[in-house]
Amino acid sequence: MTGDWEAANGRFLAASLEWLRERLRHPGEEVPVEAVESAEAIDPPPALTVLAARLGLSRFERDTLLLCAAVELDPSVAGLCAEVHGNPHMAYPTFGLALRVLPDPAWEAVSPQGGLRYWQLIEGVSGQGVVSAPLRATERAVNYLKGLNSLDDRLTPLVTPLAPAELSASQRRVAEEVASQWALAGPVQLTGADEAAKRQVTAYAAEISGLAAYRLQASALPAQPAELGQLARIWQRESALLPLALYLEGDGTDAGRFLDRIGGPAVLAVREGGPGLRSFEVSPPTPAERALAWGEVLGTDQAAIDALSAQFALDLPGIAAVAAVAGADPEKVWQECRIRTRPRVDGLAQRLEPAAGWDDLVLPEQARWLLGEIADQVGQRTTVHETWGFGGRNLGLSVLFTGPSGTGKTMAAEVLADRLALDLYRIDLSTVVSKYIGETEKHLRKLFDAAEGAILFFDEAESLFGKRGEVRDAHDRYATIEVDYLLQRMEAHRGLAILATNMRSTLDTAFLRRLRFVVEFPFPGPAERKIMWQKAFPARAPCEGLDFDRLAQLQTSGAMIRNIALNAAFLAAAAGSSIVQDTVLAAARTEFRKLELPVPERDFRR
Template sequence: MSHLREGADGVLESIVALRARVAALVDARSAGDPTAGDPLRGLYVTEETARRIASEPLPGTVSGAFEPSPSAGGREGEDAHGGGRLAVLSRAFGLSALDRHILVAALAPDVDRGFEALYGYLNDDVGRRRATVALALDLAGTGPFDAPARDRFHPAAPLRAGGLLDVEDEDRPLPGRALRVPERVVAHLLGDDSRLDAELQGVGVELLPPVESAGAELLLPVESAGAESPSPVESSGDGAVPAFSELGARVASAGPVTVHLRERVPGAAADAVVTALRGAGRPVLRYRPESADAVAGRALVREARLRGAAVVVEPLPSRPGPLVRALASRGATVVLAGTDAPDPRWAPEAELLALDAPDDAVGPGDLWYRELGDLERNFDLDEATAPYRLSGDQVRRAARSARALAAFEGAGLTLAQVQRSARLVSAPLLDSHARRIRPAVGFADLVLPEEPLGLLHELTARARHRDRVLGEWRLRTGGGRGRGVVALFAGESGTGKTLGAEVVAGELGLDLYVVDLSSVVDKYVGETEKNLERIFAEVDRTDCVLLFDEADAVFGKRSEVKSSHDRYANLESAYLLQRLEAFAGIAVLTTNLRANIDEAFTRRLDLVVEFPFPDPEQRVSLWNSCLAGTPKAEGLAEEIARCAKEFELAGGAIRSAAVTAGYLAAARGSSVTGEDVRAGARREYRKAGRLVPDAAAPWAP
């Protein structure tokens, strides 16, 4: 056991030293306490003991005497009970002189334990060691008989509404109820702002200190809330559009104001306003509610008022009413950001300043350079990040992830690292209605004529540069049209339409989501449109390529109304026409027969790419591409050329035939031969119901 004793020597020495300090403290207190030998000491407080405690100086001060107490009729704004933080807090929360006295009387036991005994004596109950309502008012020179004095304890009065005072013991009459000051308020008045309130820990609240410059140049047009609604209120002035940095400065200097900021891309505009507020010298409490029930409104507003901070909430929970009511009109600057329009019913008594942030105001390119510009790379960062519509916070998270990947792999920053990190933070929630495909092919895997191949390159260029063309150059027309890119891929089955969509997604560094029509189309009226709206809404605010395979099922031609079924089918098509106008994502429609697509849809398409049936030369390239990784027998190239000439197969069928040839060769344990290729081609012919070439041919069975 000697080794245990040796390891515990430090702890034992500390305990011995503590015992000595305890003994010294006992001696010091008993020396001046005439009741030290009383066997009932601690069960009651005598008058002599109360006088002795009251005459002792407060530890760390020269004298413990109070300054004169304010009268019950003290005027608003009078300075009493000290300056410094108490005076600043009084102005921030609108406290009267009586409020300040009540606050000091309530927090005294939290600062000086001697007040516990004093209050026990004055309450005539040694177990009640906090100030009561009656005691606090008695110390102020008034009492619970004074109606204006009693009103200072109303839940809507400044002390309680601001979260500075808790009135306990609800079952007691008001004069006998105990008063408690929250520990966060006590810590603030004592000069400690190092931590957030305990109620704000682990609920999604982040404190962001002020910075020197905002660096936000985004435009924020003001949206009128409409004359019919008394709240939100309309913005006054001549309709000038302030920059986000200017808006942040205005909000920071305007005093308590509640702003609802409607944004298309979640978090994008909120990030810019946070940066602007911090640049204007204002700390920001950013709150990201983790659920609709996670309402920390009272503590959040109190923390903001104590620190002189602004509150930015993004995103709003699904039921924002309780949170908005807790935050609005509470004496703090609050910015509520979300994708939905503000509802006056959230806070009927509050005035919400409604602002609208358009999607073309979001440009996080500078953030990418700020986060990754110093890393060694061999690609164009602007071009690599152009397809992603990420908010500032998402860009920072993606950049940190890319940096970590580069450091882990011990090399310079690569395009794949940036794209992978960006995909992780912008992954859509489409899995219930669509099947995700992680692209693993590129343009080198496509075998197409020059014209459709050029159109696919144009499609990727449109997706990369739409912010510049439609936003900066203002080539987007009105009518509520979105900034989406929509293309139609038409061609026979197996000609490479789905592969082309995968190549486009891979070139852009995005995931491909194939819509599962079985989960979208519903026999009940209106349900199909609801399912489609969920998909479109999610794609609008995330980064991916959406593929409607066999689009004829939902984008078919409208017909003459001869029955109720025709009417509802036309309503579905009309909805899709309107939704495509406002679409902001990237979508590809595929069809085997272009004539089946309604002409009204065609007008709204950016590109129509025809995938032709491959000619013999292209079929040879397809065979070689499919069999590129297999061991090949001698003379296989000549047999492939003959099969490509005799068997008219599309790219999908050629791939299936090549897979069959591979299995045949693997079963024998040898290389792929011409017989294997011919067997695969014949099988695809039979699957399609076509006649196999004449048996007299050397490649026939």
């Protein structure tokens, strides 16, 4: 409020208090109101007039509130109340006193549904009797009459304000539709995985509606109906006085009941919409909108702009924050985007730091070619999906790595992550799958929502992707639902999702058709094993007389070779010698026994 309005509001209060004192001095007599009416003729109107209009108070209720507040504003009023009561110990207002001295008395004002009690503007009605109980105006009401309009203290610990942020054009359109719906029918649902975007859309809708937006988590709502009703009533009052818009985060019965009670400008923010409320889906800025924002940062570097806009689903404030830290250097910008979008997956996934490069892969030519194709498709998403119009539901790139244990599936995922400069997360599907119906989908939803844009490597895929036979019971039916849900999320994932399995034969061919690539990782032959042995020992390692042709005859996988080489190095270091053939063979013998594999001695003799 401006200083001029504050002064005018003060003059109105002074005139109103003088009028009230005269009513108390001369009960039942008419007191001129011209001074009050003259002081009330300001723009905007005085606080008492606004409060009465917004909360629907009658003239008698308005004057009763003034009477209760007057004791706080003018100490002499308490003595005048005692005189009217005829009892020096009753220096306070009551409903009985108001009915006696104020014009247009109405018994309806005494009821719990009357505006004063319903909106909790007064306190004090107790077991003494409604009419004779001492009354006082609440601190919130007194402050409002004085021109101090701040949120009720009972709401402050539960809510946080939402600050408007820059939105993309598509997000602004959603916000404008939300504001229009508020004006027509009240609360709406905002759906989607991007919580920040939903909050920003709500804040913008509130701003263009002239409202202050606050966030309340549904988990903070009281469970008891009486307490929930009281909180709803306080929110309705505050929404009228400030006014407010609510962003209610989460769903559930209490959330629905609360929205039913408060009505008005409110948003229910959920992952997936349900019946009852008009729904609007909120998404991050489109790749085209992100490209425009990145263009302001990177200028004419179109390749970097396309790659960043396709890979990282940042909002416009996020892009501005990255630019503030990394400037216009594409490499620094890319790394900062990786850090800012790094997911928090709460134990559902493990981030792997790539320890291998393209030259470390020892695979058949077909497998290497397919891996190159996968990397190229990740890099060309903007051209194909956006420029050429192939976008749609299937924005993700889903692939299957299949082959015996230790043949390089995890290493290949690391190589792709290194080549694409993306984060890699390993998920053991056996830990995600739950015996409880619906829990598996909940875990997968949380994972995909958090890891948008990262490379997801699902190990032990056979734990979920078994062959579908005849559906015999509810467990079989829900297992199929879980698989379909995973494939659906992989297809919509804006990134690379890799399934890995040691047992391709257990997978249903109907599922395989929904994957873009299948890469075979065969058990290595002697030629591949020789190359692996040569790569297993760093150039600085003190090797002497190693017979790689002889070592290649051992039936070992790539993972076994890496373990054997490392153990041989420790054996040599402990003995204070170089890494020699006998040391490597001793380490190999230990590895075979660890895996309970046969150890034909002729293969381990020099």
